[in-house]
Amino acid sequence: MVRGGPAACWGETGHHALYLRNSFETFVTNGDALVTHPLRPEPRPVAGAVHAAHVLARMTYGLARWAAVEETAPPEISERRDNALERLQRTIAALKPVAEWTDRGRLYFEDLLKWEQELTDARVG
Numbered sequence: 550m551v552r553g554g555p556a557a558c559w560g561e562t563g564h565h566a567l568y569l570r571n572s573f574e575t576f577v578t579n580g581d582a583l584v585t586h587p588l589r590p591e592p593r594p595v596a597g598a599v600h601a602a603h604v605l606a607r608m609t610y611g612l613a614r615w616a617a618v619e620e621t622a623p624p625e626i627s628e629r630r631d632n633a634l635e636r637l638q639r640t641i642a643a644l645k646p647v648a649e650w651t652d653r654g655r656l657y658f659e660d661l662l663k664w665e666q667e668l669t670d671a672r673v674g
Contacts, residue, residue, distance in 0.1 A: 587635075
């Protein structure tokens with residue numbers, strides 16, 4: 550079984566990338582509002598769910614690329630990709646009715662939705 554490795558790096562760099570972006574712009578106006586998403590059993594702040602979606606998108610993309618181009622990728626990589634994508638989809642679904650996006654945040658979320666769709670289409674196709 551693969552533990553850590555590239556997937557851990559994608560996750561951690563995803564957090565850092567979004568924290569850096571959030572230093573310069575705000576994506577949601579209700580970041581402290583609570584929402585339940587698939588990574589935590591208890592309600593968490595919307596801002597945390599945005600981070601979860603961002604990290605899951607990066608992890609799904611990295612795992613998808615690894616599974617597609619690396620012949621020696623362990624078999625569970627595809628399973629981990631599918632699991633990350635499913636959690637991304639559920640996190641996005643949780644954010645849709647709750648998150649109050651700024652103009653820049655709306656653009657960010659639209660990009661995230663496009664990315665999720667591309668990842669879904671690539672998995673199916």
